[in-house]
Amino acid sequence: MIDFNHKTKTFNLLSKSAFYAMQIDQDGRLIHMGMGHRPIKCEGPVVSGLYQIPNWIGNTIEVPCFGDLACDEVALKISFPPAQGAGSLPIRDFRPRYESHDIVEDAQPGLSPAHGQSTLVSSPRQTLRIQMRDIEYDFYVRACYRLTPEHDILEAWLELDNRTADTVEIEQCFFASWTLPFGRYLLTYLDGFWGTEMHISRETLSFGTKMLESRTIHTSAYRNPFFMLNRVGHAGYDNGEVFFGQLSYSGNWRLAFEYRHDLSLRVHGGYNPFDFQMFLPPSATHSTPAFVFGISENGWDGASARLHAFQRERLMPRAPDAPRLRPVLFNTSEALGYGLSQDRIISLARKASTIGVELFCIDDGWFSARRSPRAGLGDWTPSREVFPSGLQPLIDEIHNLGMRFGLWVEPEMVNPDSELFRAHPDWTLGFPRRPRTEHRNQFILDFGRPEVVEYVYNSLENLLSVNTVDFIKWDMNRIVTEPGSVCGKAIWLRHTEAVYSIIDRLRARHPGVTFESCSSGGARIDAGILSRAEEVWISDNTDPLCCLATQEGFSYAYCPRAMTSWVTSKNNQQTGRSSSLGLRFDVAMRGVLGLSVNLLELSEEDLICCARHISFYKRCRSLIQDGNCHRLQELDEHNASVWQFVDHTGSESVVSIVVRDHRSAQYHPYVKLKGLRTGSAYVGKDHHGRIICKATGAELMALGLPVHQKCDGMGSIHIAYSRTIHFRIAD
Ligand code: DGJ
Helix, strand or coil: CEEEECCCCEEEEECCCEEEEEEECCCCCEEEEEEEECCCCCCCCCCCCCCCCCCCCCCEECCCEEECECCCCCCEEEEECCCCCCCCCCECCECEEEEEEEEEECCCCCCCCCCCCCCCCCCCCEEEEEEEEECCCCEEEEEEEEEEHHHCEEEEEEEEEECCCCCEEEEEEEEEEEEECCCCEEEEEEECCCCCCCEEEEEECCCEEEEEECCCCCCCCCECCEEEEEECCCECCCCECEEEEEECCCCCEEEEEEECCCCCEEEEEEECCCCCCEEECCCCEEECCCEEEEEECEHHHHHHHHHHHHHHHHHCCCCCCCCCCCCCEEECHHHHCCCCCHHHHHHHHHHHHHHCCCEEEECCCCECCCCCCCECCCCCCECCCCCCCCCHHHHHHHHHCCCEEEEEECCCEECCECHHHHHCHHHECCCCCCCCCCHHHCEEECCCCHHHHHHHHHHHHHHHHHCCCCEEEECCCCCCCCCCCCCHHHHHHHHHHHHHHHHHHHHHHCCCCEEEECECCECCCCHHHHCCCCEEECCCCCCHHHHHHHHHHHHHHCCHHHEEEEECCCECCCCCCECCHHHHHHHHCCCEEEECCCHHHCCHHHHHHHHHHHHHHHHHHHHHHHCEEEEEECCCCCCEEEEEEECCCCCEEEEEEEEEEECCCCCCCCECCCCCCCCCEEEEECCCCCEEEEEEHHHHHHCCECCCCCCCCCCCCCEEEEEEEEEEECC
16 A cells, blocks of 8 residues: 655655655655564554654755765765856756655566566555656656565556757666665575575675676676665574565666664665766656665565565566476487587487476577587577578477477677677677677677667567477576777667567567576576566576585575476586586476486386486476475575475475485474474375375464484485485375
């Protein structure tokens, strides 16, 4: 509910259990009044506007602008051309004052998907738009707040509207600035590198400004545009008040945590000001993407649960012809590498279908001269050498085997050794007559040129029109080093706009095709891409024990329904470590199950084992993909990761236990399950259908389950131990 008190000019945005309040002061400035979870039984507005405490520290401007503020961090820094007859000094001074507001249904932030596909829940949501005008210029900013009350989530964005007669320069532009209650805060965020994406970092904020950002032109593997904050000692795994946020944007972004000596904390987030530039001509408007923000009263686990539900229900596209649950995937990457041949693919596909795979995706190496990473990017036609009759006969074969068909593409790139580059050497990013880095033998295409964007769109559109492709894995394997573009510094934003628009147009034209976002592993995972891709690839490091940390970090910010993990070969390609098939499946089935292992080299016994695990996964995947996910134990506690998935009625649940380093003398606390029906009796079975446990819901929630397996002997075992148990109410 959004409430406005006309007398005191106070806004209250009220969700299921939280509030967010603002007030217009006597000078017309929009002031932040507070936020947090609602006092028990307080059904109406929390802040009346009569709140007055002498000498209090407060009065934070809701949309901080350079002009009203000078030395603090600002959301907007705007430069007006020199005033007539007043010298040549641009006016870098913007002071927005309240003019009007309205409450509308379903306003959209900038860069919202234009593919027209619906989400699981599409009931209208209220958006509050507060319009402010500069004290002198006809330049407007609208502060917009869209409320998803059932998940305690607010999305905020800014709409800029230039009604002056001149072009105005926007030097800095965040999407929103959130003011937290006074206190000392613990920041949780996700950082990493190629192969170690999304590892959890925690630190107590010290005074000053802490920044998380990307300068890579995409989301980046180094940091993810997500955070959680809680007052030190006031919250933990599943208790206490936690504030959380993420940016719906896949380009250069920044989150700035500005913590001052008065114990005030502001979180600003949006376009990265680094090398940023935007010009707004007369009559032009610009809407930023959304900064998603929420409040949990049940710790980090409760914050993740809210984000998961929000993404599943309100963000992720549901293609009309796509299956309700994400299919079990086979990808050729680790199984065949670049050694693709039609016969090998067909033999693999036959094996894959017999063990229960539902979607067969050909990874890198299927097109033009792409027999290695050195050639072919940019030329999106099937290799005649590998597929003499084109792709369609192979696709038909895969469809006849009862599987969907997927293809890998990397559309933002070009190899110098390609037809595209030979025809258009000037279509890449870089500065004339300056060195250009050829990272991974490839250049980035200049999406500042509309003709390049059209070329890429047409190539992919043609591919999808000529061949009955059901799934696209969209990869992006290098970062920007020399950002020279025909559109200047605007390229940072233009690139992301182009990626989004190509995907949106393809989705609109081919509504049955689903997408996976990949970027050398997990370098493009964010709320912006999640509204265009059904799933994301989290890491090229497929060693199950390494994967656990990436999965754990991922689950903080994103829902398991979007997370693809693969079962790969026994001796892992990246780490060389050997692991059992059971462990590989137990880890890979925590989200969307995939495989990339050479099935032709597996024994009959292993293939039977794969089939058994896949059918087990299918029996419980609706819980994994659509249920509530709880981290019952995290890796920093005894090196064990325990997740629980439970359906919304509490009648079924899956518990996934992985102990990274199992020792005889190391014990773990029992983990207490959540969300079950106290009075019901449950039976828990493993993938063989063997009964592992019988207990009532009350017992499982009050006494819990053992994590470690009792082992005899005194020595350390030092091996991983894993088990997945499917609980159902006993007949
Ligand atoms: C990087 C991806 O993360 C891998 O899964 C694979 O698709 C390779 N690119 C192919 O070049």
